[in-house]
Amino acid sequence: xxxxxxxxxxxxxxLKPLDRIMGNNAFIRAGQWDYERVTYDYKIGSNEKNxxxxxxxxxxxxxxxxxxxxxxxxxxxxxxxKHYYPHxxxxxxxxxxxxxxxxxxxxxxxxxxxxxxxxxxxx
Numbered sequence: 001x002x003x004x005x006x007x008x009x010x011x012x013x014x015l016k017p018l019d020r021i022m023g024n025n026a027f028i029r030a031g032q033w034d035y036e037r038v039t040y041d042y043k044i045g046s047n048e049k050n051x052x053x054x055x056x057x058x059x060x061x062x063x064x065x066x067x068x069x070x071x072x073x074x075x076x077x078x079x080x081x082k083h084y085y086p087h088x089x090x091x092x093x094x095x096x097x098x099x100x101x102x103x104x105x106x107x108x109x110x111x112x113x114x115x116x117x118x119x120x121x122x123x
Contacts, residue, residue: 001080001097003105007113008057009077012121015066018059018073021115025108027057036061038073042108044101052083053097055105057112072121080105 015038019029027040037060044053056079064071080097 001102003055003078003080003102003109006078006106006109008075008109008116011075011113011116012062013073013075013116013119014121015061015064015069015071015073017119018116021112021119022057025112025115027055027112033066035065035067036071038066038071044104053101054081054083055079055108056081075116078105078109 018038022029022040025042027042029038029040032039032041037058039059040057042055044055046052057075058079059073059075061071062074066073080102082097
């Protein structure tokens with residue numbers, strides 16, 4: 001499920017401050033990157049058996065290299081996904097997400113968006 005119009009999509013900023021902001025908000029990049037793309041995940045536990053939810057923010061390098069740490073990243077619309085063990089994460093609109101989960105994700109993303117606005121690059 002896309003979580004749009006929160007001010008994150010199309011944000012452009014340097015990788016190092018982006019990593020710091022995302023890490024301060026418990027979004028983990030870990031090994032989820034290549035030379036021109038990044039993915040940050042926020043894990044949300046669930047009482048449902050074998051179900052975990054994730055908020056995912058992806059971006060791609062407009063210039064520079066993620067590996068060297070000098071990339072300028074453009075962010076895409078955040079996604080809310082549901083992980084079905086052992087099959088993987090589904091982000092489709094047909095997924096049923098609890099209303100309180102969507103509200104929690106929206107509030108978290110609004111906080112991240114405010115922090116990103118302070119350091120984004122105007123393009």
